[in-house]
Amino acid sequence: MSRQAAFLALLAGLAGFARAQENAVTSAQVEQALDRGSRFLKQVQEPGGSWSFRSYQEGSTALVAYALLLAGVPDSDPSIAKAFRFLDGHPPKDTYAVSLHALALCEADPEKHKRRIENSARWLERSQLSNGAWTYHPLARGLAEPAGDHSNTQFAVLGLWAAEKAGVEIAPEVWRKVSEHFREVQNKDGGWSYEGGAGRQDSRYSMTAAALGCLLLARGGEAQAGPECGQALGDETIARGLEALSRLGGARLPGNLYDLYALERVGMFAHRSVAGGVDWYPEGAARLVESQAQNGSWHLYSQEVGTALALLFLAKGSAPLLVSKLHVREGPESRLDDVEGLVRFASAAFERTFAWQSVEWEAPLEEVLVAPVLCINHHEELDIDADKAGWLRRYVRNGGTIVANSCCREFDASFRRWIGLAFPGGELEILEDDHPIYSAHRAIRDPELRFLEGLRWDCRLSVIYSPKDLSYGWATGMNKGDIGGQDARELGANVIAFVVGKPEELDRLRQVELAEEGGPVEPAERGAIPPGAFVPALLVHDGDCNPDPGLGREWLAALPDRLPVQTSADFRQLSPDSSELFNHPFLFLKGHDAFAFAPDHVARLKKHLEAGGFLYAECCCGKKAFDGAFRSFARALFPDRELAVLAPDHEFWRAWEGPLGPVEFTPDSGRPAGKPPFEGIEIGGRLAVVYSPEAVGCAIAGHDRGRCAGVKDREAAFAVYDRLVAYAMSR
Incomplete structure (x- = not known):
């Protein structure tokens, strides 16, 4: 018998073996759920192109169209074309419908629909109440102004945010009023109620999530002229709100689809894998995959609305995590728009939407390692103790790569000390001019831009360090010193491409298994x-x-x-x-x-x-x-x-x-x-x-x-x- 035949005989019967993690949902299951849900919605579309829910025909049609687009249905699909024709003939006239229409148009083709998107944005700007909130309809002249509600407000803010991303200029005053409103009406327990007037009620989970989403987006709108380098953007209101959300939800997934979608927005806009006390996307996706009806639908208020909300959660949250941004010190969080800008640029460069997360020192490594890059950026001198050094070392030993950026000289000196403590005997070295990092995505031909340093540890380049500030260029695309904004982003994309190798293979639901620590494990x-x-x-x-x-x-x-x-x-x-x-x-x-x-x-x-x-x-x-x-x-x-x-x-x-x-x-x-x-x-x-x-x-x-x-x-x-x-x- 040949050696290969003997081997096959020895292993007969083992060929179908597969290892699966208990209770884990896979990206393939999510894709299947998105496909089934999309097919259901297309099957129940009215002949005239609408989807109806009570008297909200325009709003429900815009909601479903937006969900289908996010789920991967192209804007050329007949169902989307029919929905847009219906909305052209029945222009939305309330806050929900106008906001959702703007979201759908931005997702379909922001350049093609720019005029309509701008019209929707101006409608929403005009409809904002003096206290910063929104209600169902624009206020008729002569009527007393209501307090507004936080459900309409969250959708108005989402519509304005999408319009701004599409290139429509939104007045800074709009974002300032949103921010001031939610800070003024926050309840003593840190949460928010449905209305924000003098007689407001107890805090509710859904409205607390809505308020947090609005504050996070408003903070982004206000940050256009925010602090530079790694300076802090502290926000006690948001911190109290996040604590209240965990408390109101009992650190469990919410029970209905509206609340689940609200939680997804908090997780996405706060860039946190854990929000409301739960690992929201893997747990939420597992629940939705399990609870999907045989016909592909979910139910909340109606099958159409429930299915649309489920698709929004599954599709928006499925973007693979590209970067974890380390919150390096206690107190206010460092500015985050550097990583936001880099990930947005990388998404365009690699033609796939990516996400990122903010993490703390004590975060479980299984959570951090879902993203292949750990970004460290600050402008002050920082100390690191043995526990933090060990955390960084374990991160690298389990396959992660540290990408650090020096805003200022104070951080440069302290980061080099970090390296010595976390990786004994290791030292940052200037990378060779012909190192593959300079050609991983696009060739960096200017020798003045080949200044990156690195530490080789565990058989690979485990730490990549820029002694010059790239973060300003990542955040703004503008020049700083001798580093052009576009150059900073191109160099960042090269670093990402070098570390990741094949960005198209990243998986938001990847299960991370840590290597054994501390030597042999007992039987x-x-x-x-x-x-x-x-x-x-x-x-x-x-x-x-x-x-x-x-x-x-x-x-x-x-x-x-x-x-x-x-x-x-x-x-x-x-x-x-x-x-x-x-x-x-x-x-x-x-x-x-x-x-x-x-x-x-x-x-x-x-x-x-x-x-x-x-x-x-x-x-x-x-x-x-x-x-x-x-x-x-x-x-x-x-x-x-x-x-x-x-x-x-x-x-x-x-x-x-x-x-x-x-x-x-x-x-x-x-x-x-x-x-x-x-x-x-x-x-x-x-x-x-x-x-x-x-x-x-x-x-x-x-x-x-x-x-x-x-x-x-x-x-x-x-x-x-x-x-x-x-x-x-x-x-």
Whole structure:
């Protein structure tokens, strides 16, 4: 029987295995729900193009059209064209309808509909009450002015915000009055009621969410002339409102679709993954996917309104998170429009809508790591303690990348101290002029713009630092000093492209699994190993034993699609004296630095290999310190055997899917294309030890290859690892 046939026989029956996280909703499920909901709404559209709800025919039609557009229905679709024709013949005349019509037009084609959008914006400006709120209709001359209500007000603010984004100039006075209104009528408990007059009622969840959304948008409108650099934009009113929202909702998802949509707006406008005390998008999306009716609808007031609100939540919140902005100190929050501007520019550059979030030091890493970039920007000197340094280090060890920007010299000095504390022995270095970061999106040809610095940690460029201020250009698109606004944004887009690699593959609902911390995990903390599963054990040693925590997850996640094999989610980290050692036939040994095992550990590993175990060792980035240490370890392990280079026709290379073709190597390797320079030790006619003196796994993890000796291409690295698994498990 051939080795490949033996391998297949051993693994028979495992091919359908899939790992799924309990209660997790996927982006594919959300897309399916959006499609089903859209099809339902198109099916129930009236022949004249409207969707009706009570007497709000214009408003409900605009609401549904807006929801369909956000759900991905193009403006050329007959359902949208019919809806707009209906609204042309029945011009909206109340605040809800005018606001929703503006939102739909802005989403469809803001340039094509600019005149109508501007007309809607002017209608809303004229209809604003003197206290900053809105009611259903413009006030008739001679009538006493009402207090207005916060439901109409929130939709008016949304319509004006969309119009401003579409290029319509909104009077600053409008935003000032909105802001002053909600600050004046905030209840003592931090929440808001439906009306804001003298006889206002108790705080309500939906109106508190509405008020917060309005304040956040008004703050953005007022921030056009706000503070520069990283100066603070403190807001006690918003902070109290967010606390009230969590309290009013009991830190649970709200019970109806109107409140759920209101929560989504708070989460989006506050740039928080957790709002109202809940991880609002994953939890809300899971509930909506589960509760969708068989015909594709949801119900609130009517199926049309309920389905539209559900689609708005699912579609708006699904934008992948691109950046986490770190709130670096207690007290007022740093200005946020730098990241807002960068993410908006990146969305246009990569032709996909992205979002970002604001995070605190104590935020769970699973939440922060959903975005691939952690942005740090401030203008003052800041201290960092050991706990914060450890948090940054764990963030990087789990695959995150820090992108920092120096507004001022005070921050520059303190950030460099941060690096020394968080990454002992690490130091920022100026990146080479030909570094791929300068061509990741568009070529940065001006040598004066190639000033970025970086820290290579965990086999990759883990920290990217600009000693010059880019944040002003990100926020405004305007020049500051010798940095042009457009140049700042282009350089930022290059950084994003370099870090992310494939922005189109980012997923808002990606499940983050953290690498094991603190060395080996005891057996009681692990799940059971299914019989016949491939669960590699990463050997713990004192020479940087897990230099690339993301490798195991990347490799093992892809493995079931390449080989008929059941796997774990990551390596199992084990010391050689672990009672679990002999439960893991495949041992993985990796590192950058010199290491040594105690004699009793060497003896135990030798016993494991002589009993049929397999050891694969890899010199990460081709570092000489690890290479020398491994060769000493191999001599101690088998004094009477030597590492020998595997011949090009060795059966190892044919262990899976025939011979391995020529493999290309990085410039630092300098090797011509061919077989990797593997070496091995045989026992009883089989390879018990395979050693790679250069990196293979770095290509799988997609790291910066400018300073790494090893395999160049990801697919070639997977093909090499396929043979390791097939060879080891077929023996």
